[in-house]
Amino acid sequence: PRVIYITRHGESEDNSAGRIGGDAGLSPDGERYARALARFIDRRRVEFSAEVDEQNHRMAQFMAGSGTASGNSSEPESESSHSSAHSTTDYASLLRRVKPDFEIWTSMLRRTMETVEHFDPQRYRIKNIRSLNEIYAGKCEGMTYDEIAAQFPDEFEARQLDKFYYRYPGIGGESYADVVLRLQQVIVELERIRHSVLLVTHRAMARTLLSYFMDIPTTHMPDMELPLGHVYSCEPRPFGNFLRVWRYDP
């Protein structure tokens, strides 16, 4: 059992000026979000660990034939439920061995690295991954959308017509299709590891990751509203991932 949390970085100085791309640091609001995020994840880790213990306890009872896996967790256990166990295997301790580890992955841009500065490095392994960097806007890096529309009207229109395949002009300019390819290795690694991860990344990246986990078609993905200050969590369940959304209340 594990959770994949996805969030955008805290507000950056470029966000507050309406500029795309770049490598700005956090604004004072972004810094407040960074502090709140560390407190929130600390708390969720404890809550999730308790949920997993509870689930494991019920599963162990079920496997030992002394209860139902879906039994009411609030009911107190009776002595007889233990003594009526058919098996001598200690399923509870077997299940408890799956100890949830926790990693934090950021991009290599300042705004995501600053967003995780308040996590205790003793308790969280932090990795900075270049493939999580924001979509690269080539010639349009550092511009506002209004400036792009005024200076490159054809480009602006082309992007509106086909946002998924539109590639920004200039060296290294990317499309959402490019970003999907760039994220493949990250997704393979996310699927491979068994523990929980918090991904602190950017708008286009968060759209791509969420659309992968929640099966959202690529035609809709580049227009998903994913404002700053939200944490999305995906929990693998038998029939797909279960999504929860938390909004930061400053």
Ligand code: F6P
């Ligand atoms: O404005 C923040 C930002 O992350 C930019 O750096 C990036 O170019 C943009 O969002 C991606 O969103 P969209 O694809 O809607 O322009």
